[in-house]
Amino acid sequence: MPLRYGSETAEHLAVRRAAGLFDLSHMGEIAVSGPDAAAALDHALTGQLSAVAPGRARYTMMCAEDGGVLDDLVVYRLADEEFLVVANAANTATVDGELRRRSAGFDAQVTDQTAGYALIAIQGPEAAGILAPLTDTPLAGLKYYAGQRASVAGRPVWLARTGYTGEDGFEIFCPPEDAAPIWGTLASAGAPAGLVPAGLAARDTLRLEAGMPLYGNELGPDVTPYDAGLGRVVKLEKPDGFVGAGALAERAQAEPRKILAGLTLTSRRIPRHGYVVLVDGRTCGTVTSGAPSPTLGTPIAMAYLEPGVTHDPTLRLAVDIRGRADSADLTDLPFYRRTRA
Numbered sequence: 001m002p003l004r005y006g007s008e009t010a011e012h013l014a015v016r017r018a019a020g021l022f023d024l025s026h027m028g029e030i031a032v033s034g035p036d037a038a039a040a041l042d043h044a045l046t047g048q049l050s051a052v053a054p055g056r057a058r059y060t061m062m063c064a065e066d067g068g069v070l071d072d073l074v075v076y077r078l079a080d081e082e083f084l085v086v087a088n089a090a091n092t093a094t095v096d097g098e099l100r101r102r103s104a105g106f107d108a109q110v111t112d113q114t115a116g117y118a119l120i121a122i123q124g125p126e127a128a129g130i131l132a133p134l135t136d137t138p139l140a141g142l143k144y145y146a147g148q149r150a151s152v153a154g155r156p157v158w159l160a161r162t163g164y165t166g167e168d169g170f171e172i173f174c175p176p177e178d179a180a181p182i183w184g185t186l187a188s189a190g191a192p193a194g195l196v197p198a199g200l201a202a203r204d205t206l207r208l209e210a211g212m213p214l215y216g217n218e219l220g221p222d223v224t225p226y227d228a229g230l231g232r233v234v235k236l237e238k239p240d241g242f243v244g245a246g247a248l249a250e251r252a253q254a255e256p257r258k259i260l261a262g263l264t265l266t267s268r269r270i271p272r273h274g275y276v277v278l279v280d281g282r283t284c285g286t287v288t289s290g291a292p293s294p295t296l297g298t299p300i301a302m303a304y305l306e307p308g309v310t311h312d313p314t315l316r317l318a319v320d321i322r323g324r325a326d327s328a329d330l331t332d333l334p335f336y337r338r339t340r341a
Contacts, residue, residue, distance in 0.1 A: 001026055001200050008201035012294040015165055015206055018194030019124030021186055022203060024171070025179065028092025029117045030085040030099060036106035037081050043242050044102035045073065046225060048235040052077045057145045057162055060233050061225055062095060067247035068221035069228075071095050072213065074162060076147050084113075084158070084173075088215045102243055118179035122186055122195070123169030123206075125338070130190040131170055135159065139170075147171075153185035164203065166210025167338055205291045208300065211262065211334030217273055217288045218260060218302060226251045227304070229260050229333075258285070258304040262331035263317065264296075269326050271301040271319040278318045278325055284309045287319060293335060300335050301328070 001023050004011060014020050032041055038050035047060030054077050062070045071091040076084045087095040092114055099110045122131055128139045137150040137159055147160030155178040163169035174182055187197065204214070213219050218228055225234050225248070234248050265271060271290035276283050290301035301319065309315060310330065318325035 001203075004199040004201050005197045008199065008205070009294045011196055011198040011202035012205050014194055014196045015124045015167055015198055015202065016295055017125070019122055019126040019130055019169075019190055020165070020198035020202065021183065021190065021195055022121040022123065022198055023179075023183070024119040024121055025117070025176070026089040027119050028087035028089055028095065028112070028114045029119075029173070030087060030092070030096050031111045031113050032083045032085060032099060032103070032108055033081055033111075034106075034108040035081055037083055037108045039240075040099075040103040040106035040108040041075065041083060041085075042238055043106070043240065044099055045075070046234045046242060046244070046248070047075070048238050049075055049077070049083065054079050055146055055148050056143075057147060057160060059145075061219075061230070062098060063225070063244035063248065064221060065244055065247065067224040067244050067251055069215070069219045069223055069225065070098065070221065072215055072219055076158070076160060078147075078158070091215065116175065117173050118176045120172045120174070120179060120183055120186070121163055121169060122172070122190070123163045123165040123167050123198075124195070125167060126190070126193040126195065127167070127169045130186065130193055130195060134185060134189060144168075153182045155182060157182070164212060165206040166212070166334065166336055167206075204289075205294060208289050208291055208302065209293055209295055209334065209336040211302070213260075213302075214289060224248060224251050226256065227258055227260065256307045259307050259310045260288070260333070261285075261303055261305050261310050262333045262335055263287075263290075263301045263303055263319065263328040264331045264335070265299040265301070265319065265326055265328050267326040268299065269321045269324075270299050271303075271321060271326075271328070276320040277303050277305060277328070278320055279306075279309050279315050281325070284317075290319075295336055300331070302333070
């Protein structure tokens with residue numbers, strides 16, 4: 001996946017206004033199958049995957065025993081005894097190894113199938129209109145966070161209504177040899193509607209505007225789901241528990257150590273990952289992600305802040321950008337929500 005194909009701003013705005021095409025084949029795909037596949041995933045992950053119906057997906061996390069996040073994942077239930085776990089590229093080996101270790105004692109098989117998949121995403125308000133003539137699946141009936149076996153451009157795929165941009169869109173899992181023909185067909189069909197190929201830079205600014213966390217920035221082994229405001233993915237009520245449940249149960253009852261918040265800068269300078277956030281001149285947090293927002297026309301950032309800072313709108317916040325304190329306004333996440341029909 002290139003950083004950009006042309007102008008990253010143009011690619012970003014194309015996704016917001018029309019559609020963008022992303023090559024996500026770097027992502028990891030791990031199959032978990034067998035009679036105990038659902039139970040093994042319930043034990044391994046924070047979510048209750050046994051409650052997911054075939055043809056649906058769930059956003060979830062893998063945590064360490066101390067509650068720290070090892071990766072955030074999307075898990076598709078392909079069939080009663082068949083799941084596909086999609087991991088961040090850099091964490092694929094970790095997730096695969098932990099799933100194997102945590103599945104011991106269950107009648108379940110874990111297989112790294114990353115080499116068997118390419119992954120193409122089409123995202124944006126025109127995505128459904130571009131894709132519809134090229135697939136045998138009625139897209140109006142495909143719900144958000146659902147997927148099914150289908151054909152796209154005459155080739156067999158797993159087609160899911162998921163994405164990482166804040167827009168409606170689809171992710172297409174296909175054999176690697178089919179990726180180029182599917183990409184070419186989508187690119188040609190979508191060009192009249194304004195579709196363009198989009199790279200990693202646009203993907204990052206799109207997900208930032210949508211308030212979506214990135215592993216290595218908002219998430220990591222020193223962060224729990226509760227720190228990131230994602231306690232909803234932790235199902236402490238699972239009867240048999242899961243790895244990290246004890247630590248996360250304690251964290252759920254404790255006062256927050258830090259809170260993930262949005263910041264909008266009043267200057268044109270860009271807050272970057274690791275920059276210090278100030279309140280009345282003293283350090284109160286750290287920027288996790290920051291960039292110019294092409295949609296909003298101003299720099300934005302996500303940052304972990306001291307809990308008290310987020311409750312007092314009268315406090316004067318700033319980001320230390322190369323030795324100068326640039327004023328920042330506390331902003332509710334997400335920065336951008338798409339208009340739904």
